[in-house]
Amino acid sequence: MEALLTELEMFFSALSDRTRLSITLLLMDKGEMTVDEITKQLRKSQSLISHHLSCLRNCGVVKVRKDGKYSYYSIYDENVRKLITIAINIVKEHSQSILGCEVLAEEKGIKVSEQK
Structure with missing residues (x-):
């Protein structure tokens, strides 16, 4: 059980970073993209995106697919796509209470009143 908790914590931490979440949402929307395309869309450095x-x-x-000198990134599979879609729906439904969560606001170092 402890190993599973650690792995789940790390998985969700991967998605909790703003840049990684932006990449994930971009790939959900646009489909397969190169690092250069992602870099241009998000206006971040290539090394950071990589x-x-x-x-x-x-x-x-x-996941990544190599084609010659290019690497194309896309959402790993339909399960990941479903998970993100479910998360988006939950956030839409509970937006106000999420923005009012004092515990998360404290962890992020922001005031609850700033989010509303």
Whole structure:
């Protein structure tokens, strides 16, 4: 049980980073993309995007397909796509209470009133 908790914590931590979540949502929306395309869309450095893609790949969120000198990234599989879609629906339904969560606000170092 302890190992599973650790793995789940790491998996969800991968998705809790703003840049990694942005990459994930972008790939959900656009489909397969190169690092260069992701870099241009998110206006971040190529090394930063590559670093985050490596984490997402290790955690099973994205996969890579090599074609010559290019690497194409996409959402790992339909289960990941479903999980993100479910999370989006939960967030939409509970937006106000999520934004009012004092525990998370404290962990992120922001005031609850700033989020509303």
